[in-house]
Amino acid sequence: MAEADPFKPAAAAEASAAERRKATRLKRMRLIAMLLVPALIVGGALYWWFGQPGEVSTDNAYVKQDIVSIAGEVNGLVVEVNVHENQQVKAGDVLFRIDPTSYRVAIQQADAQIAGAQARITALQADVGANAADLAAARDDLALAEAQYAREKALLDRGFNTRARIDEAQHAVAVARDRLGSIGAEVEKARAQLATGAQVPGLNPQVAAAEASRAKAALDLTRTVVRAPVSGRVTQVNRLQIGQMVFTGVPMLSIVREGGARVEANFKETDLAHMRAGQPAEVKLDAYPGLKLKGHVDSIGAGTGSEFSVLPAQNATGNWVKVTQRVPVRIAIDSSSGDRPLIAGLSANVTVHVDGK
Structure with a gap:
């Protein structure tokens, strides 16, 4: 009978222990993998949800109205x-x-000016008519004087007249010509005063000025x-x-x-990275606890508040301190506030959903 090998049981036990350790490691690795994969998925989801800003808020906001x-x-x-x-x-x-009272008096004065201007026009028209008749008579007198001079001159040439009569005839012609010129000048002067305005055809400038004064007085009244x-x-x-x-x-x-109430929210410049016009917003008013108004971003300001202040900040100095700036964002209100009036200047808390949710 062969003698048993004393090392075989020990080797078998060692191999069995190694297999158990290997199985244990595999189980542990599978467990770690089973825990790690969901953890990575959850971590990624949390990063996506919380790592990206879903909303930004500010309590530096106020109701505005025209x-x-x-x-x-x-x-x-x-x-x-x-x-x-x-x-x-x-x-x-x-x-x-x-x-x-004073404006009614101004209308009466303007009416008097119109009446006076029209009376002057009537008088000028009468003068023009009278002067026209005088002008025609003066032309006839000049023609008669010139004809008489021609006759006297013809008689003188034939030796049947004296030089004195020729001089009288020449003087009569000169007087008639001067009278015709004087009357013609009077006619032209009257016609010039009756001339119509270039801007208002057919309307005398004096009458037009008086009527304009009357219209101004009526408007002031x-x-x-x-x-x-x-x-x-x-x-x-x-x-x-x-x-x-x-x-x-x-x-x-x-x-x-009436109507047109809106909210002006002053957001930090660091909150604007994902903000766009049209994104939904929620407005809460300090005056009305529990009231939530729906709205949306209407527009984002073209400059920070400091840029439009009476004394803009001067940062080109050695003592410069960086301060986070605020930009006015106009929030349009979409929902009704019911019987609670949106009073200009009320404090508000605004939340903008920059993820669009």
Whole structure:
């Protein structure tokens, strides 16, 4: 009987242990792979979702509305105020009235100027007619004097006349010629005064000037009644009092235009990389907690706020400190605020979904 090899069991045990270790490593590697692949997928998704800015927000935002300043177009004293603070008005409503007395007098003066100009025209026309008759008579007198001179000259040549009579005939011709020239000058002067204007054919310049003055006076009279140019709410009425002097072009009150409310959000320049016009936005107002308004980016400002300040920053100095600039972004409001008015100047919080969601 052959003797058993004492090393075989040990070798077999060692081989079995090696196989178990190899199997364990394979299981571990498969487990790691099973955990790593989903982790990479989840990590990539998280990077895509959070690594790219999906939205940007700012609380440096305010409601804006068009505000129309109302000023008088003529000077005068306020005699009537027809509105009160925060009153809703429609375009064409009377806001206040200016004393019209001086402007009515101006119309009367203009009417008198027109009448005077027309009377002068009538007188000139009469003068032209009379001078025309005198001119015809002067022509006849000159013709008669010249004929008489010719007869006297013929008699003198035949020896039947004296030199004195020839001199008298020559003097008569000269007098008739001078009278004809004088009357002709008067006729031309009258006709020149009756000449029609080049800009308004058929209308005498004097009459045209008087009628223009009358039209200006009538326009100024209508301007003594100041009306609302737009619909909206009246503000700053306390600046307007009865008896107060109004000067042309000086604002007396304001109207906040009806509708057209928008939000001006001042975003940091670092928030603009992915912002585009048309992207959806959400607006929350501090005055109305819980109210969320839908909107969209209407436009992005052409310059930072500092560029349009009264004293723009001068950075070409040695003490320059970099400051993140803000750019005004106009947000158009798409949804209704219901019975909650969008008052100009209200603070807002704006979120823009730069991913378009």
